[in-house]
Amino acid sequence: MQRHILNAFMREINLEMKQVFEVSFVCLGNICRSPLAQGVFESLVAREGLGDQISTSSAGVSGWHTGQPPDARMRETARQKGIQLNSRARQFKPADFDRFDLVLAMDQTNLSALEQMGGALDKKLRLFRSFDPMNNGDLDVPDPYYGGNQGFEYVYQIVARTCPKILEFIRPRLAPLK
Numbered sequence: 001m002q003r004h005i006l007n008a009f010m011r012e013i014n015l016e017m018k019q020v021f022e023v024s025f026v027c028l029g030n031i032c033r034s035p036l037a038q039g040v041f042e043s044l045v046a047r048e049g050l051g052d053q054i055s056t057s058s059a060g061v062s063g064w065h066t067g068q069p070p071d072a073r074m075r076e077t078a079r080q081k082g083i084q085l086n087s088r089a090r091q092f093k094p095a096d097f098d099r100f101d102l103v104l105a106m107d108q109t110n111l112s113a114l115e116q117m118g119g120a121l122d123k124k125l126r127l128f129r130s131f132d133p134m135n136n137g138d139l140d141v142p143d144p145y146y147g148g149n150q151g152f153e154y155v156y157q158i159v160a161r162t163c164p165k166i167l168e169f170i171r172p173r174l175a176p177l178k
């Protein structure tokens with residue numbers, strides 16, 4: 001079954017039982033940073049055999065690219081690491097705070113926008129790089145959209161080392177299997 005169909009199916013069941021932990025990565029356009037985080041995190045979740053317990057998605061605080069696939073440069077960077085990006089851009093909505101268990105803002109401007117939508121920091125809402133073991137106090141995943149290819153590789157390096165730490169945070173919060 002294709003992953004997006006499976007995810008939609010899991011969401012339906014989850015409405016009834018709330019057994020699945022739902023995480024969303026959020027950036028500005030939902031075509032560069034958050035789709036990469038979604039793809040890397042999904043592949044980690046699958047590798048750890050947690051695909052039926054964690055649902056992963058992404059969104060943008062803007063609706064500028066709604067319906068579009070990830071940026072070709074981001075897809076190419078991910079492809080070189082063995083990760084396929086399949087998301088379509090969607091805009092984050094205030095009601096999404098009811099649905100998601102964890103919302104991860106890719107930078108502090110995204111965080112402010114999410115706070116204005118009613119998100120509360122350190123409850124469901126956190127900064128992605130607060131989990132980065134090498135953040136050195138820099139809490140933004142830099143926006144690569146207007147830069148060169150090295151910006152996309154740099155985003156990948158941040159995302160690749162941070163996703164396992166996010167999974168460590170989520171793991172003890174998963175519902176016990178029935």
Ligand code: 4NP
Pocket residue numbers: 027028029030031032033034064143144145
């Ligand atoms: P993202 O990058 O927030 O990582 O998806 C951007 C994508 C598009 C734009 C800005 C940032 N834009 O200005 O259209």
